[in-house]
Amino acid sequence: MTNTVESTRAKRIGEISFEDLEQHIEAAQIPTLVMLTAHITGDPKVLKNEWRPAPAVFAPNPLTAQQEAQAREYCLERLAPYLAQQRSWASRPTPELLREISTWLLGADLEDARALAEISFVPNEGDPRAPQWNLDQVDPQSTMNAVVIGSGFSGLLAALRLKQAGIPFSIIEKNFEVGGTWWENTYPDCRTDVPSHIYTYSFWQRDWETHFGRHNRIHEYLHNFAKDNGLLEHLIFGTEVTASIWDEENDSWTLQTRSTAGIEESITARVVVSAVGQLNRPSIPNIEGLESFAGPKIHSAQWDHTVDFTGKKVVVIGTGASALQFAPAVAKDAQQVTIVQRSAPWLMPMPILRQKINPDERWLMENLNQYRAFYRFSLFLPRVIGNLPSATVDPEYPPTEVAVSAANDALRLMLTKYLSDQVQDRPDLLEQIIPNYPPASKRIICDDGTWIKTLKRDNVRLVNEGVSRVDETGIWLGDEYVEADIILFGTGFKAADFLLPMKVEGIGGQDLHEKWGIDASAYLGSTLPDYPNFFCMYGPNTNTVIHGNLVFFLECQANYMIDALKQLAQSGKKSLNLREDVFAEYDKLITTESAKRTWGWSKTKSWYMNAAGRSTIMWPLPARDYFERTAKATISDYVLS
16 A cells, blocks of 8 residues: 555554553554453453453444443553563464463354464464475476466465465466456445455555455555565566466476467466456346447446446446445436346445544554554454354254244344334335345345445335346336436356356366366365366355455465475476365265355355356355365375376
8 A cells, every 4th residue: 555654564562652552542442452452461361251342243342432441441551561661572472372362352262263363363574374495495406387367366375475485487467457356346436345454465464544445445455465575577467368278298288378469379387376266257147138228338347437327317237245336326426226136135234334444543553563463363263263153054943045044043133123224214115125035145245324325315216126128228127118328237247157268178188167067166176187287266165155254265275275386396296186086075075065054055046056056156164174174285185297
């Protein structure tokens, strides 16, 4: 980022005064302050039960204003001696204290927390998962090199790990800038719905102005990451990989590329890392007559900023995450907005969704050593553990399209109340905004009240009737005709079409897309039998619903890839090929576990499920399970040659 708050490193306790801390401490998050104080003093007695945060990730703050004031005063008193004596402290708590801190934060001594706490806490300047080896040291004669396809979150991370391991690499990017989806998506109010401090690499924390980063800030973060880590010089921009062909004779991949100028070339690499993402190919519904529409037709991922919505009649198709961000902005200018929804989304209350971070708290993050690390820890650990039980089917409940378990029903009741409370003055909207499927069957969208306020506008109309056809001047909703000047698509992406449109041929010329059909699968979302040295980042079944964190999963995948390449280099061999039996056993596990979750059980349509009714998108097990499976590559799972 470019602001001045980030320009200095976090200071040690002896470099700030008591008055400095007292001035800014009113903005401190109580859980963060309490955990930090326990760490500084080494005293777990600071972790008082009455100051514990709510057990649920999205639950309201249970502390009264008086309790918050008491907690701040108590912590400030215990920090004072460290200020007076110019003392500092270790960058991270002891394992024993960290366990006590985690237990306090979560309200229970959870097995998952014990497994994940150590990796969840990352000191401000730490990178504990950086490769501790170098290719030249492991195999000085190695001819290993790699090509990374894509330069979003996953591609840049993979590239950095390759660089740290001393493996020569190039990055091929179809756009003329890094950032992937955060370069391409620029629609109004485009932002992440994951808190900024955990929608970042754990080892590369930066200052954020808002709790949930806007697209331009996230792109700026990724650009600076690439620049500061020396990745830009490895990038080939404006070039798309059209095919990756395995050369059995030379144990290498031949990548066929085409530039935006139409120039076709071939590149050879021992290793290919596909980091093309899941949410990067817009999905536009096949509606009769759509091509005849005379006005602009705009997908959220291909926003046309030259279009003026002032005084226009606009149709918005879709009520997913993107539509809930751009539609309110469009409604402020348009004459009339008709919103067409297939099914209503469940909304999760998030009052700070569009709010800026208090400047005093940003000061604490920058100046009070490890405050930011504990703030991130307070966000990350509850979310990475998540609430998978509330998305788990209980056969004895019994499951229905209302709820699949008692825990799922409790979540449903909480979310229903949040929605119904907002339309007490508009009871006509109630039936339309309450979903008819169990929570977590599809994406739950964070909301600060903006969506329902938009639906209540005089110039906005919500309809549940599907678009049957389109003509030059409007759309048909069954028998009703609606005039339109502009059609906007908030219809998401072809998430299940992994790696398309790139052609991938493995051993024996086997086409990967023919092998997959519509049922993509990869071991740990990464490797496949008969496609040696080919790694996917953010591959099949590595997305999360209400458990886990995308960037955490990417860091796990990159760790697994680098460890596998290390062991390959140590072996003196040139390629590793996943065993078919290992893949088959894993694939069976994913299918079985997915059926136990709401998204695998419910019949509601969503991008979580493919046309065959199988989940190729979501990780169905606890995040801890993925972390442990990717902590180290089991080289016996592969055939080396």
